[in-house]
Amino acid sequence: MTDHNLKMDELMDGEELTEKQKKIIVSAIESFAEKGYSATSTSEIAKKAGVAEGTIFRHYKTKKDLLLAIVAPVMTRFVAPFIIKDLKKVLDQDYEHVEDFLTAMLENRRDFLIKNLSTVKILVQEIPFHPELKDLFKEHIGRKVYDRFEEIVVHYQAKGQIIEIPAYSVFRMMFSSIFGYLIARYMILPEADWDDEAETKRTVEFILHGLAGPNVKK
């Protein structure tokens, strides 16, 4: 179970969990990711966790609460790197060129995905069917991440490094290229023989050239 690589407190944001509860979480993550929430029974989760079915309901009022308990933290954690104080100062010091920022972001998102692969899978697979998930997503990522990203885009446009188009277009193109790569790499064809260094470089170059402003570094 790949999520055993994760410390349990990372999963649940430091909450104190019983051993049985941990087993329930781990088993639910595995089954939800593999079969989907709807096709996974609480009975199966219990068996896999080696607990009584009633134990699940001892900790989570409903099956849906179990799903939310798994997925909500991953959304919170997705946002974290974007919550930077004094963004402008950080960009000027550490990411003078948009290439530096891009490379860092791609690597950071990659690390995040590798660490949270199963839970991200669950999130992506379940969002179409659960309004609560969609609302949470909008709140955390739609708003918080996007607002920060807009500032970043404006910053680099002011320096002539990114073409003058709406920030949401930049957002869309950058994210689709990055996640197009990460999803293909880790979710669609994980067993293929990937040259990660080369593909990362190509993806960054693609984005840089695609969005090049008048002042871009050659």
Place this chain on the structure above:
Amino acid sequence: MTDHNLKMDELMDGEELTEKQKKIIVSAIESFAEKGYSATSTSEIAKKAGVAEGTIFRHYKTKKDLLLAIVAPVMTRFVAPFIIKDLKKVLDQDYEHVEDFLTAMLENRRDFLIKNLSTVKILVQEIPFHPELKDLFKEHIGRKVYDRFEEIVVHYQAKGQIIEIPAYSVFRMMFSSIFGYLIARYMILPEADWDDEAETKRTVEFILHGLAGPNVKK
């Protein structure tokens, strides 16, 4: 029901269907797209279609067969525009520049998506959970579409219009940009106020600049 815009013979590749069968298909498409296959009961489909539940099993041996009957034709139709005889001749005559090809492809894929929105949604949502769908996808799209696409990439690389990188990287970046746009436009934020012409142009420009070869048209 948006799929009512589709002629029924387009949906089912010309097969003769009874009126009740058509209603079953239409209702199943709607519910599978909205709730997912697993969370949709045959009882619900029957009620929505105004038929007896047994009627579904009169036409489809299992619930899964109903799903496959809906999804398989859309995959076949996805491939169709890529099955061109004498590809080189067509490219030279109609798409001298990669920009022309790109624009045509984006528009063609857009039209396809608009026409098949619900069934594409079902396909995307269900693939992770159904090995048969994944196999069908690999057969139709993984192989057929990709092989053709490789020829197209090689064609434009030979003319210096696309950068010399592996075809699968080109494929990945092009498709993620195109589908990043189409999915955002029609599946994630369909109600937003989109300037389609501008966004199409931006997407094409992004890809063109991102993949520009030494001989690209200025």
Place this chain on the structure above:
DNA sequence: ACTAAAAGTGAGTGATTACTCACTTTTAAA
């Protein structure tokens, strides 16, 4: 008009499901 095949029906079936709850075991505090 008659007949057989095709299409459709809806009650029923055995299995499965999310959840409850009375009871048992474990843990922690005094």
Place this chain on the structure above:
DNA sequence: TTTAAAAGTGAGTAATCACTCACTTTTAGT
């Protein structure tokens, strides 16, 4: 050591599910 709270159990429940099948209705061919 005792007591109470917390954690855990598993049989049971009402509801739901995919599917069957005896029967009815409709259609098509002669």
